[in-house]
Each structure stands twice: as structure tokens, then as C-alpha cells.
Amino acid sequence: MFETLKKATLDKIFVLMAEYAADPRTDKIDLGVGVYKDETGLTPIMSAVRKAEQRMVETAKTKTYVGVVGNKGFSAAVVDLVLGGTVDKSRIRTVNGAGGTGALSVLLNVLARARPGGRIYLSDPTWPNHWPLAEFCGLSPRTYPYFNAETRSVDFTAMMQVIDGLGPDDIVLLHGCCHNPTGANLTPQQWDQVAESLKRTGAFPLIDLAYLGFGDGLEPDAYGVRKIASSVPETLIAFSGSKNFGLYRERVGLAIAIAADAEAAEIVSSQMQNIIRATISQTPDHGAEVIRIILEDPALRAEWQQELEAMRSRMNRLRQKLADAIRERSNATDFDFIAEHSGMFSLLGLPQETVEALKVKFGVYMINDSRINVAGIPEDRIGELADHLIAATR
Numbered sequence: 001m002f003e004t005l006k007k008a009t010l011d012k013i014f015v016l017m018a019e020y021a022a023d024p025r026t027d028k029i030d031l032g033v034g035v036y037k038d039e040t041g042l043t044p045i046m047s048a049v050r051k052a053e054q055r056m057v058e059t060a061k062t063k064t065y066v067g068v069v070g071n072k073g074f075s076a077a078v079v080d081l082v083l084g085g086t087v088d089k090s091r092i093r094t095v096n097g098a099g100g101t102g103a104l105s106v107l108l109n110v111l112a113r114a115r116p117g118g119r120i121y122l123s124d125p126t127w128p129n130h131w132p133l134a135e136f137c138g139l140s141p142r143t144y145p146y147f148n149a150e151t152r153s154v155d156f157t158a159m160m161q162v163i164d165g166l167g168p169d170d171i172v173l174l175h176g177c178c179h180n181p182t183g184a185n186l187t188p189q190q191w192d193q194v195a196e197s198l199k200r201t202g203a204f205p206l207i208d209l210a211y212l213g214f215g216d217g218l219e220p221d222a223y224g225v226r227k228i229a230s231s232v233p234e235t236l237i238a239f240s241g242s243k244n245f246g247l248y249r250e251r252v253g254l255a256i257a258i259a260a261d262a263e264a265a266e267i268v269s270s271q272m273q274n275i276i277r278a279t280i281s282q283t284p285d286h287g288a289e290v291i292r293i294i295l296e297d298p299a300l301r302a303e304w305q306q307e308l309e310a311m312r313s314r315m316n317r318l319r320q321k322l323a324d325a326i327r328e329r330s331n332a333t334d335f336d337f338i339a340e341h342s343g344m345f346s347l348l349g350l351p352q353e354t355v356e357a358l359k360v361k362f363g364v365y366m367i368n369d370s371r372i373n374v375a376g377i378p379e380d381r382i383g384e385l386a387d388h389l390i391a392a393t394r
């Protein structure tokens, strides 16, 4: 049987994680996979999460199935967090996903059933898993321009030239906030323009919302998704709880479908449930229940928000410190964009040879497109990292 198979290509993020783990150097620096890290390099369990888990252990009475749509309290709380009442609930249906990727996969499958082989436009560049996910679900991925490699900012004019030319059969995948991998994000005015465009052309928005709260804060980060969802009749949103709740391995996500009316919403809901049943049968609950407990309890919710805010401001401080250190040492402003980007990542715009040299010579690991995870910057060794970046790029 297996003789007919060829070796599949593994995601470069995981290849890099393995390389980093195998590197014996003690002064190596991990700017690779997108997980939050504290000043000790640990991806911590948030205190609100720990308390919610304790409560669960003490009060849970059963581990029986929760049903195909998943944890309804979690879903309702996340819908409120994401949409803040901007869309009438009668038009919204959800299923829990196994992580943000699981949610995305359900939604892509729904879209592939609605438009078999349909075109889906991904930002150039995008998260490396978007393309294979879309293909795996039976859609045909294409790209729209997004990043200006010279200014390291969004090339909005080029982006809109493509978006404005789409039609009702086209799907557009948008990063709700904290663009991965670039760190360059749309302004509220630009979101307004995207919403206007989608309204005019009828192109279909699918929003990947994996980093809510990591950019400018929970409310500002939700601007784009709320704007789109309240402007057009139909929107799909994939929410992830991996980063903002630090629940990576629990695989907690939510697929949110907004339809034109309640009747259409019921049809989409039945499709999502059918996809869950045919793929994973029932959704995992541990992480969803943790998030439900946190969001429904005012004290725990406040504690979580405080912790999230501390993570966000730490990442912003690291951005600023690295940009400052490079400027002070090199007298050049060509890395100032790191402080202007937001979210967990910045795309440095370095050629692959430079990325390779940083790894081989200095043990500085980043994704080969030169994406860095800002949370991985070691605060006590920023000068050293700045020196390495300067040495490799001059």
C-alpha cells in the first residue's frame, strides 16, 4: 500500500522547531513558532486559566459528550467577545473547532460544499498553513497582494486593486488582526474600505481571528471583524483560543457563521454539524469549558484581561527595545518598522541566505521568510540580538 506514497512536505514552522530543539548551543535564540513566552522563555499557564481548571476539577460531574455543536456557553461568550452585539443573534450559528485551525477547516469545508473548487484569495504572504488547508478542503487558493517588502507595511493600493475586482463567487481570507506573518495591519479606515468593497462586489469574507487582544487590545482588535460582519449579509469567522488564553495543546476554537437570515443560518449550522460528525465526530471540550468559566465570571474575566494586557504590552516593549537597540548601534533606522508593527510577528524582509546565516553563525532561529516571533526576543539579550541582526545584514 505505502509504496505508492511520496514523502509529504512538512510545514516549515515545525521543521524549524525540530532544528532548534536539536541545536546544542546554549546561547541560541528562538524566534520561530508563534507561541507567547515570558521573560524566562516559558509559555506560561495563565493564572485565570489555572483557576478555571481548578474549579472544573472540583465541580465537574461528568466527561460525557457535549454534543456536535460543542460547549454552548463558551460559544455564546466568544460570539459576544468577538462581535460585541454588532450582529443579530438569530443570524449566527457556531460549532466548536479543534483549535482555530479546526474551526477554519470546518468553515473551509462549508465553503467548498457551497462552491466546489471555488477560488479563495489569500494574502501574499500568509500563514503557511492557509494554502494547504484550503486545498485540502477542496478550494482553489490564489493570492492578493498585501505586503510592501520595501516599506514593510501593507500595500493597500495593490491589495484593493485585486479585492475590488472580485465577484460573488470569490472568497477572501482576511486576518482579523495581528497579521501572520507580517505584523503589518489594516487601519480602521482601511477596514472600512474593505467592507465597502465586499458590500459592492459580493465577494465572500472568511476571517481568521487567531490573535484577538495581541495587537492594540481586545476592542480595537475586533474593529475589522465587526465592521465586515455588520456590513455584509454573510461572513465566516474562525476564532482561536490558543494564544489569547494560552491554551495551545487543548485545541480550542470556534467556527462562527453569520448568514443573511435565521433560515439560512439553520442550513449552514446543519452543514457545520455534518462536517464535525464526519471528521472528528464530537468536539473537544476541556479548553472550551475553561474559557466559558473565565468569560462568565466577572472576577476571572478581569484577571484574564489583565494578564492578556500584560502579554501585549510586553511584546510591544520588546519591539520598541529591539528597534531602539538596532538604531543606537547602527545609526540606521531600517529596523524601526519592528516597533510600528503589531501582534506577535514581524516580517523582517531579509533574504533566505541572511536568515540561514543568522541561524548557522549566531543560533538565531526565525522562519525562512524572515518572520520573527516578537515574544521570543530575550529581553536581557536584546543588545546581542541587535548585534547579530546588524552583522548579518551589513
Ligand code: LMR
Residues within 6 Å of the ligand: 013, 032, 033, 034, 035, 127, 129, 180
Ligand atoms: C505560528 O504561526 O507559528 C503558529 O500559529 C503556530 C502554528 O501552528 O503554525
